[in-house]
Amino acid sequence: MEFEAVIGLEVHAQLLTQSKIFCACSTGFGAPPNSNTCPVCLGLPGSLPVLNREAVAMAVKAGLALGCQINRNSIFARKNYFYPDLPKGYQISQYDLPLGQDGQIEILTGVRQEAGHVGEYQPRTFGITRVHLEEDAGKLIHQQGRDSYVDLNRTGVPLIEIVSEPDFRSSQEAYDYLNNLRRTLLYLEICDGNMEEGSFRCDANVSIRPLGSSELGTKTEIKNLNSFRFLQRALEYEIERQKEVIGGDGQVEQETRLWDEEGQKTLVMRSKEEAHDYRYFPEPDLLPVVVSEEWIEELKAQIPELPEERRQRFVKEYALTHEEALLLTQTRQFAEYFETAVRTYNQPKAILNWMMGDLMGHLKQDHREIHECLIRPEHLANLVRLIDEGEISGKMAKQLFEKLYETGDDPETIISQENLQQISDEDQLTRIVDRVLEANPEKVEAYRAGKAGLLGFFMGQVMKETRGQANPEMVSQMLEGKLRSSP
């Protein structure tokens, strides 16, 4: 029997507010344990939450970007469970009446299943069940075999939970959705999207069913998906596992499983019987969140062109492939860098190649983001123009790029300062070429006797004399002409 996978994703994204969702404590990362805390986020007796308006604004933006209907009145609820990283014994979240619901996004998704080897793209629409606001819990630090410690700095950092409909039929679709979601939050500047540090977290619900069936099979929930790679591998593993279970006349158990990266498999974390009853009820310490029409309009106006839209525009406007456009639109800064460069000098492909090659390489090496680097997009564009105009050679361009990257100066300044411009003066080059040939009579003989490979040697000598500035095409023509003509 043929099966299809049914996948839904639940994403938790930390919002980039200055202060926590229900108190004035800093959300800063890396402070000494328990230093960013106060009676409210420590859950001390008598303390009360007060909602951070900035967190609501960010969550509304996310909801709007995901096509959700924004509830004018939404309410907070308590999710009750015991855990040492949860100081109040409940998490303030939303249940009935979330901030946003019933959204959908349309994205291009890869048809072939292997990541990175996608041949074709097709548009798909995915439903968003809800976007709601909640507080993060703290962190436990376990000392191997001894005590455990609680760090409550993260407690009360605002999160949005984004729940998708079970609309993904392959791990590739889930991957593409998650990637788009991450890019969207980055574009909105409401989340840093860091999966490794846990500011962007994903759980997946997976089931399978006979192809053509419209009923849902029993699902498992998979946690610990700390990277895009883990997500894809875990989904592929889990789909295969479920197929084997059903193929062997077994039944898929409703349970929560963990992705085990070392073992490359999913493991049971808790069964249905052990599932929590969270006893949600309306949070009496907070008033309903009222989002006015005017506020929504104000926030709508702050939403930039979103990544998927931009990607498709790039494909059309700059004649790029889908994959190239996807790479360029990963972050807003990267895409804007590209467009600024192209506005300066309209050679999208060449600029793309420099960005993806040398620039990316340097940024990765230096652990920098594009907006932190010195080389300005206009300068990169000029570099490409100077090559096209024959002012500098490709080899010189590489050298020049290094200087641009280090100094942030514009290419013309560096060229004149460093005397880097290409020598294209015919008389000057003739004199140098003649000098090289005169100095190496036996090599000239050898060339004329048939050792054609020596052309490279003469070329090298000319470049050495000119510190690489000679126009290579002209030199090569000259050398061939002079060496062919008999003395």
Added chain:
Amino acid sequence: MTEFGQMPIKQLRELIQRRDASVTEITQSFLSRIRQCDDKIKAFLTVEEEPALAQAARLDRQLASGESKNGLLSGIPLAIKDNIVTQGVRTTCASRILENYIPPYDATVVSRLKESGAILLGKTNCDEFAMGSSTENSAFFATRNPWDLERVPGGSSGGSAAAVAAGEAPGALGSDTGGSIRQPAAFCGTVGLKPTYGRVSRYGLVAFASSLDQIGPVGNSVSDVALLLQAIAGSDPQDSTSAARPVEDYLSEIDQEVKGLKIGVPKEWFGSGLDGQIEQSLQAAIKKLEGLGCSLLEVSMPQTEYAISTYYIIAPAEASSNLARYDGVRYGHRSADQKDLDSMFKSTRSEGFGEEVKRRIMIGTYVLSAGYYDAYFIKASKVRTLLRNDYLEAFKKVDFLVGPTTPSLPFKIGEKKKDPLEMYLMDVYTVTANLAGIPGLSLPCGFSQEGLPIGLQIQAPYFQEARLLNLAHALEQELNVKRPKLPI
């Protein structure tokens, strides 16, 4: 009783301002009254003798040098219920689980009292986490009724009411979730006010049932209560449920005429179950209202019979969640009997909480559980709305409602402890104000043949505290209740 024992706060202030008595003298006199009688009454869990005297001396120096800020309660020593947090002063909620808990911050009401110059005398006993109607549920000891040491002072703010009645403090703060200020005020012959939900900040009040809890004053007279409310009322950026509405001047409006006011008497409040002596005393008091020029009107509050059931679903539900934080991880009691995380939670909470608290946590957990939530919690929330509608309807016709505060006179210690349901019925006339969020005040309207106090309750529309205090004050003057001699 000392010379300052039952002196109105206003008069104490005048003595201080005229420097006829020093703050130290006054503070000292209340402290010595506590020393003299609190081993019998047991109103206090913590007495802040030295800090109180130090603060008194500081205020005296300021008065002498003319630097006094002359706050609303400058130099007045007060008692505070032990479920309101006080920075650096042990706050136990009368529970083993917080036996040695010292809060790092002051509740908003405490900072406001301090800003107005009040002195903290100590923290008063209560039912554990304010759950109870007799103060017998304190994990440490039961408080006695000053009018009869064999009887309960009511609860849960029994310590605050008893301290004021016995002259151990000129005023006190309590909290009222289902009657916890008004019922002990009635049992102890004092005045107690539960303000409108949102009138007084809950920041720093250890939560029992967040949508019902409200802090309020206990005093010897309506004007003392008005003065205390003046000092603590008002919006608080740290409590989202506090009201932005400006605070009225309660004292300047307290002497207004009450002629022409329409007083509603709910017929459901005078049915079976109401003690005969209380009914008699109330009828006489209500007559006096007519004498003051008010008109009486019978009204109906049809949801009254469901009030207790509704309350005992909503309050435990919220409590089961509010009390989840006492898990032994960060503060308070942690059991030594632990093998793993779960057993630490279980033993800590089994050892730390008393029987009534556990009962309510279990009821609350049950009514919020999957499969029962709709039948209990949602249903109760709907009844709560109907009950609120009863009030809205009634207040279209009348300005106030008048009735009993309690169905019975103060009972004997131990008398009702075995039957929680019977104890729950003590709240029958008070819980409705909490469920609806309206203000209610209890004032003494007489004494029984045995010499036990009887309380009369007045309820008012939302945020009508000024008019409520005005009517209560007029009735208090008119009744001029003759008090028997306090036996202690």
